[in-house]
Amino acid sequence: MNSNLNFKLYYKMKLFREVELKIAMEYSSRKMRCPVHLSVGQEAVSAAFSQIVRKNDYAVSSHRPHLHYLGKGGNLKRMISEIYGKKTGCSSGKGGSMHLIDTSVNFMGSSAIVANSIPIGTGLALSLKLKNKINVSYIFFGEGALEQGVFYESVNFAAVKKIPAIFVCENNLYSVYTSLKDRQPEKRKNSKMVEAIGIKSFTCNGNNVFECYKIFNKAKQYVSKEKKPVFLEFFTYRHYEHCGPNKDDNLNYRPKNEINSWLKKDPLKNFTNNFTNAHKQKIKILDKEIQKKIKDAFEYAKKSPKPKLSDLRKDIYA
Amino acid sequence: MLKKKMNFKDSINSALAFSLKKDKNMICYGLGINDPKSIFGTTKNLSKKFGQNRVFDVPTSENALTGIAVGAAISGIRTVITHQRLDFSLLSMDQIVNSAAKWRYMFGGKLSVPITIRMILGRGWGQGPTHSQNLAPMFCNIPGLKVFMPTFADDAKRLLIKSIFDPNPVIFLEHRWLHELKDEDFLDKKPDSLSSNIISKGSDLTLISMSYLTLEALKAKKILKKIGINIEVVDLISLKPLNISKILKSIKKTNRVLILDTGFPYGSISSEILSLIYKNLNGKLKTSPISLTMPDIPEPTSFFLTKNLYIDHIKVVKTVLKMFKKSMNLKKLKKPEFHDVPGTWFKGPF
Helix, strand or coil, X not given: CCCHHHHHHHHHHHHHHHHHHHHHHHHCCCCCCCCCCCCCCCHHXXXXXXXXXXXXXXXXXXXXXXXXXXXXXXXXXXHHHHHCCCCCCCCCCCCCCCCCCEHHHCEEEECCCCCCCHHHHHHHHHHHHHCCCCCCXXXXXXXXXXXXXXXXXXXXHHHHHCCCEEEXXXXXXXXXXXXXXXXXXXXXXXXXXXXXXCCEEEEEECCCHHHHHHHHHHHHHHHHHHCCCEEEEEECCCCCCCXXXXXXXXXXXXXXXXXXXXXXXXXXXXXXXXXXXXHHHHHHHHHHHHHHHHHHHHHHHHHCCCXXXXXXXXXXXC | CCCCCXXXXXXXXXXXXXXXXXXCCCEEEXXXXXXXXXXCCCCCCHHHHXXXXXXXXXXXXXXXXXHHHHHHHHCCCCEEEEECXXXXXXXXXXHHHHHHCCCCHHHCCCCCCCEEEEEEECCCCXXXXXXXXXXXXXXXXXXXXXXXXXXCHHHHHHHHHHHHHCCCCEEEEEEHHHCCCEXXXXXXXXXXXXXXXXXXXXXXXXXXXXXXXXXXXXXXXXXXXXXCCCEEXXXXXXXXXXXXXXXXXXXXXXXXXXXXXXXXXXXXXXXXXHHHHXXXXXXXXXXXXXXXXCCCCCCCCCCCCCCCCCCCHHHHHHHHHHHHCCCCCCCCCCCCCCCCCCCCCCCCCC
């Protein structure tokens, strides 16, 4: 457990968890005036992704994009500023939590509409192929996107055109409050279904960061060797409500035993338990670093200037 | 001087070839782009000239293909998509409205989306409820989009090149009845601007039209001239942005206005123009401004049901006569043999 990689994975997971918890905590001050979709409980996938992805790879995401943005190397200060609606926000205050971008690291945007960014990520993969680049395009979405036609259109296109796309599905079992049993056939394996469309598929325990790391690595190698797209499905669970800063288990839309079993599979807790006492000192230092980074980001956002009212009409057309 | 013998479809082809040559990264796709019919001839030989990597046929997936264009465009690849009928593009409304039109604004101007979406509009020959709609107002309603609808071959070429090299998403509307037409059949001289062209001067009435209807407007003008009504014909060309100042300038001169619109009436391009005329020139006109549109019903398919549906020059003449409280013998006017084809060259099927 003392390898560099393990500390890096820990650092990212812990950072991601603490960023989301800080947003949840500060939300009640009513300064972050936009919907937020937190990824508490789902950190492992993005932490693993962050250790595999290269700067020149592309990535796009959905309505729950914070950790994909950060995993790709997106600037934390500018993300928090965006949620605060500030001029310094990564989208200049025009997009909010659901519309994040950092072109300096090729994170090309995220969209509030389920499955909306899937073809865009596919287009980025096409672009890489046309330009003969060795990079790949990562496309993040939830399992709800598998209920949208454009997912199938995009996967089919990627298969036909043999483009370097990695479709990343985080299956957290719920679309807002609606459970899988009302949305998808009970025994269907999504990976088998996608494979039948014509692309290689892998499934993975999305709460085990090391497993996630291995799968991302495998996917990357497959795409660069075979020059074909891949579909990944990670099984995971969100601890907070679909949208907002609270837990909502009092609404009883998720069975108690299901919640408890997933809480036992908390990716951060379980991974941290693997560290021995000898590593505690290092972990402490990392935790301190994380707290400082988050404190700085929130201070930066709070102090940042508001956008000017004249910015309202800016950037409608290029 | 107009280029001789260049019809609308060849102009489109020539604009695409010019652009593909100028920008080595540009790509162009759509269902049937390389098939034997090559989108009514508009994409003929492009794949041969520029390679299958840049001009390629695609799966029947309008929504994904529009998103793919956005993805390609934000990473520096200009993209032209073609729909053989506008009506198919409705499957891609999410990508047009939520992605193409927004990817610049909602990310604070970090990226631009240079895509052009060609949509072909049908009329007649039983195109029916879902192959004949002009839904331009829907696209014009979206901030971030531009909407062009040229009439003349020469304009089509210039405007398509302009669309392709515009850093913004452009909806490019082509009327199917124009594809085989040459400008010298209708125009004496070249129009002078790319937006709201006054293509034929007059002093008594401003006749605003779009696309194919501009040809009917020019025919009506010739007829009405015989009884001393001089019509100024304004061809909109760009529906968004709309060159309203040029339109108002013409109306201030003529004090009468009639608008011809190939779309449905409710929330239409013509009602938008009427409202701008009202806001700017309220009470200053000699007669109430009038618009002719398609009726507020889905277009039926049957030859027999569409008989009186379309706006043609005779309808225009009758409307103008009413505005001027004048009459003339209309029996001598030559009606086309069939109301549902643009000419003998059109033999269907679409």
